[in-house]
Amino acid sequence: MYTDLEIDALKEIGNIGAGNAATALSLLLSKKIIIKVPKIRVLPFDEVSKSVGGPEKLVVGIFMRISGDIDGNILMVISEQDAYNLTEILLNIKRDKDWSFSNMEKSALMELGNIVGSSYIVALSELTKLSLKISVPSLAFDMAGAIISFPLSLYGYLGDTAFLIDTEFCEGLDGIKLHYLLIPDDESLKLLLNAIGVNTSERNNPGGNGRV
Amino acid sequence: MSVTIRVGMAEYKAAKSPATLITLGLGSCVGVVLYDSISKVGGLAHVMLPDSNLSSKKDYNPGKFADTAIDALIRDMNRFGADKRNIVSKIAGGAQMFQIKSENNIMQIGKRNVEAVKAKLIQLNIRIIAEDVEGNYGRTIELYCKTGELTIKTIGHGNRIL
Secondary structure, eight states: OOOOOOOOHHHHHHHHHHHHHHHHHHHHSSSSSEOOEEEEEEEEHHHHHGGGGOOOOOOOEEEEEEEEESSSEEEEEHHHHHHHHHHHHHHHHOOOSSSSSHEEEEHHHHHHHHHHHHHHHHHHHHHTTTTTTEEOOEEEEEEHHHHHHHHHHHGGGOOEEEEEEEEEEETTTTEEEEEEEEEEEHHHHHHHHOOOOOOOOOOOOOOOOOOO | OOEEOOOTTTTEEEETOOEEEEEESSSSSSEEEEEETTTEEEEEEEEEOOOOGGGOOSSSOOOGBEEEHHHHHHHHHHTOOOGGGGGEEEHHHHHHOOOOOOOGGGGGGHHHHHHHHHHHHHHOOEEEEEEEEESSSSSEEEEEEETEEEEEEOOOSEEEEE
């Protein structure tokens, strides 16, 4: 479906974005942040939620829309417990209740999303010379299946698989994990590859507009 | 012993009493439940998108789209002995999980899925006897083919039986 060269190029895009974002996250939390090599995932729809722990797993999702020269979605997925731990670090508090987030805590998590998302996009923009804008973040605390299905469902017009660049950020000691998913809209994937000088072949462009 | 059959994203399945059909974590997708109380045959479709005409491929999976999944599901239910004249429907899902202003309407895919499902059901003359749609939260739904009851579970927004 994608050539090795294209996969490598996309991994590198993910890596450069993630490197910048990890630095920002590290400064924000004053913690050491480790990033894993980005994974390029082309998954059947039903398997996508499995990759973040199963459709009914309770997670925090932070969503941002990318627009400009290319369009796409950013979704950060954090497990319930890790999100609680993150709010403790961000707000320098000790939580007593473990079943919901206050507005302050949600706001702190969205700001984290904003900082990580923006740093990633800035690096991406510098690399590709594309003009990219990012929306304000929106947060949902719900079942993973419900959260992740939305940004991926638009791929339904193209075929039976979703495309995502999945980068995992880990905070050294407490082991907090954050999944950062970059989900370019269909046409944008081609533009992204072209922008860094990788010519996409015709078969990678299924020809659908995929827009709704 | 009754069996529980899982219906994944973009899938549709029919079953006969005493089986149970379940779909987990509906967000912007819509769960379309059809039930024939005479033959006790139920069907569940996990619809992702409103309109098959926008598909770039012609050999798409009918389970993905509101306008094709329901027809396919009825065909499967007929094989289990359902009669279309007895079929009624219940629908759930179609939430908008994230609130973001966007210049195009992709953010409202849930709402548009609900509208497309309703239009298709009306076209097929199938009565919608209950619905729990839109909102901003996920749902897990389970249909008991024995009774036709549909249970809806949410996180922090209560559980209901339709």
